[in-house]
Amino acid sequence: MSDDQTLPLPGAPTPPTRTPARRAPARRPTRARTAAAELPVAQVAVDVGLAHLDRPFDYLVPADLAEAAVPGCRVRVRFGGQLADGFVLARVADTDFTGRLGFLERVVSAVPVLAPEVVELARAVADRYGGTLADVLRLAVPPRHARAERAKPEPPPIGPVAPPDGHGWRGYPAGPAYLRALADGRAPRAVLTALPGDDWAARLADALTAVAAGGRGGLAVVPDARDLDRLDAALTARLGTGRHVAIAASLGPEQRYRRFLRAVRGEVPVVIGTRAAMFAPVPALGLVAIFDDGDDLHADDHAPYPHAREVLLTRAQQTGAAALLAGYARSAEAQLLLATGWAKPIDADRAALRAAAPRVIATGDEFQLSRDPSAAAARLPGVAVRAAREALAAGTPVLVQVPRRGYLPVVVCQRCRARTRCPRCAGPLAVPAAGGFPVCRWCGHTAGGYRCPECGGRELRAAVIGARRTAEELGRAFPGAVVRTSGRDGVLATVHAEPAVVVSTPGAEPVAVGGYGAVLLLDSWALLTRADLRAAEETLRRWLAAAVLARPADAGGRVVVVADASVPVVQALVRFDAAGFAERELADRRALGFPPAVRMASLTGTAPAIAELLAAATLPDGTDELGPVPVPTPRAAPDAPERERLLLRVPRPQAPALAAALRAATAVRSARKGADPVRVQIDPLDLL
Incomplete structure (x- = not known):
């Protein structure tokens, strides 16, 4: 240290350190921008969700962006003093705006990702649901991914598409004629009620293949990723690779945008997906199809809350495309399409239905449980226990559908039957595992030492049994049998043709190779007593989704539903009469003034x-x-x-x-x- 340097005394304040003042950045000189020589005005849909600004706005196209600013591309514009995203809807020669127009700031991507027919569809959907065009376009066009845009396009498949043989449609009298109409370029509209045990994915793949063989495009929407995988495999078996893409919101941003671009560029004739694909651009659209339109997963939870069925029907109406609503059940909305003549039914005849359907047995539980102690341990009537034992003895799996997941999702006081509530937030208590303390389902508080505020009781009992507790009980009722679960913690796609008990929540039922020997539908009251306009319709839809997985009656297939046989929805299940139940449901809603009437x-x-x-x-x-x-x-x-x-x-x-x-x-x-x-x-x- 040199002599002229000194150290500060201990405790003395340190002199402040001076930082050099930052030089203000020099303002960029405002460059003179000239408008494009041809079609200098761009009509832009600005991404602003305000309802009073739901209209296109005119901007001048700079000369240096004249080639890139094509209709359908993404741009950035000045709006309200800030930069905002938007899409170029059209290029025109003049404007009716009397003020001074601003210029496009830049073209984000010159790829035209917004087709004119999608703009027309988005406007119609916004008007139908009372929303804005910007809200619908957020659902229609996925976020941009630059690396996906730079990727080389995949080579197109070689050779024409061979029409399907239509063998699987012969069980439906009107089925072969429907396929021929698709291949001939016509636009038939139908509601297909699939046979028990029939492969719905194969039927939709046949229809999409037929329309592709006729030189047109097809679009199909399914409820979830598991259904999408089945349809993807069925289409690959018919079309080969490279002729279709599957789009779902669960894909990563790059993969989803890459597949979307293949559809935009017309590289594939067929697009399938979950509701994220309902706006997907398809060149020369010839068919829109939806499977299980009654599933609530088809309803989007973002504004303006469109339903995939209504979006697809609007597309069919605008483009003159064919339409197909397929499923094992039939919604009241699909029945209304038949009642008005907009669509025609494709049903199997009674002989084919009897040959394919399992035997359905409806049984109440009180009398049976009182006679069979082993059945009471598993909450199963004796007839259900016998059906399960016979199926296991024959070497086939057994499916048990339980409406609620978890262990004990609802518990009540043993003494006064009052429903238990969290002492902190008043939320419902549930027991997550055997021997566990009740836990609040809202705040997660563990209510150890719970005391009923009504009667002071400390003992609890189950009010609703979940899938995991059911699996535990069935393990005791069928000693030696393998018990598997399919639900929120893990969904099984398939199970082998071997003795096993599969406990599933609705919508997570795995497909059994060769079919289930027995299907047991438990706790029917949990579905039928819901305070919902669609409770009966939804109950039949869930029951049929499980019942169709059973083997035919001639092969020993049995379906046991623990419910009163006099209930109309139970009778519809016994007869596999989805069409008759939908007709009755629609008539009741007309009389009461409820949707879709x-x-x-x-x-x-x-x-x-x-x-x-x-x-x-x-x-x-x-x-x-x-x-x-x-x-x-x-x-x-x-x-x-x-x-x-x-x-x-x-x-x-x-x-x-x-x-x-x-x-x-x-x-x-x-x-x-x-x-x-x-x-x-x-x-x-x-x-x-």
Whole structure:
């Protein structure tokens, strides 16, 4: 250390360190931009979710971006003083805007990812559901992935598509004619009720192959990834590789965008997927198909909450394409299409149905359980126990469908039967495992030493049995048998043709090689007693999804449903009469004035916000107001203001007027910057 350097004394304040002042960045000189010589105006759909700004905006196309700014490409524009994303909808020569137009800031990608027919579809969907075009376009076009755009296109497959042999359709009198119409370039519209044991994926693959053989494109939507894998395998077996893509939201961003680009570029004639594919561009669209349209997974939970069935039917109407609604059950909406003549049924004759269906036995539980102690241990009537034992003895697996997952999802007081509640947040208590303490399903608090606030009792009993507890009980009822579970913790795709008991929640039933020897449907009350307009329809759909996996009656297949045989939905299962039940369900809803016989809109928000929306809306004549009723406060926001729900009901012909009125009123509130939002849903699945 040199002599002229000194150290600060201990405890003395350290002098502040001076930092050199930053030089302000030099402002870029404003470059003079000139508009393109040809078609200098771009009509842009700006990604702004405000309802009062739901319209295209005009921008000038700079000369240096004239070639890149093609219709359908992504751009960045100045909107409200900020940069915003958008899509070029069209290039025109002039504008009717009297002010000064701004320029496009830049072209994000010159790839035209938004086809004109998709724009038309998105506009129709937005109008039908009372939403905005920007909201629909977020669902229609996946986020950009630059590496996927730079990837080399895959080589196209060589050779024409061979038409399907149609062998699997011969069990349906109208089936072969439907395939011929697709191959000939016509647009037949049908509702297919599949036979028990028939491979629905093979039937959809046949229809898509037939339309591809005729030189047109096909689009099919299924509920979940497991169904998508089945349809993907069936299509690969018929079309080979490289002729179709499967699109799902569960794919990674790059893979999903890469497959989307293949569809945009017209490299494949067939697109399949979950509801994420319902807007996928398909060149020369000739067929739209959906499997199990009653599944609630087809309803999107993002605004404007479209349903895949309605989107596909709108596409068929706009493009003149064929349509196919396939499933083992039939929804009331599909039945309405048949009742109005928009579609025709494709059903099997009774002889083919009797040959393919298993024997269905409906049995109550109280009398049987009182006579069979071993059955009581497993909550199974004696006839169900015998069917399971005979199937296991014959070397075939047994499927047991349980409506609830978990171990003991609902517990009550042993003494007074009061439902247990968390002492912290009043949430429901559940027992997660054998010998475990009750745990709150809302906040996760472990309620050790629980004491009933009603009677002071400390003992608990099960009110609802979950899949894991059922598997434990069945292991005791069938000693020596292998017990497997399929549900939230792990979904099985298939099981081998060997003795085993498979306990599954609805929708997770694995396919058994050769079929199940017995299918047991337990706790039917948990499905039938739900406070839901679609409770009976949903119950039959879930039961049929399991029952069709059983072997035919001639091969020993049995289905035992623990329910009163006099209930109409049970009778429909016994007869495998999905069509008759749907017809009866539609008639009942017409008599009561419920969807789909009428159209409904649900308004959810605070009372002042709903009142403000209604004051700004010019509702069609004859609109019925049902409610309002209070809505439970969400657990994630216990301090949120109290909300309510109001239902608006109109006849079907006035549905467009209702949607337009609500859309206009939402725009008024948006322009006024209404403080509290109102959630508007047209034809929601849940009316409660």
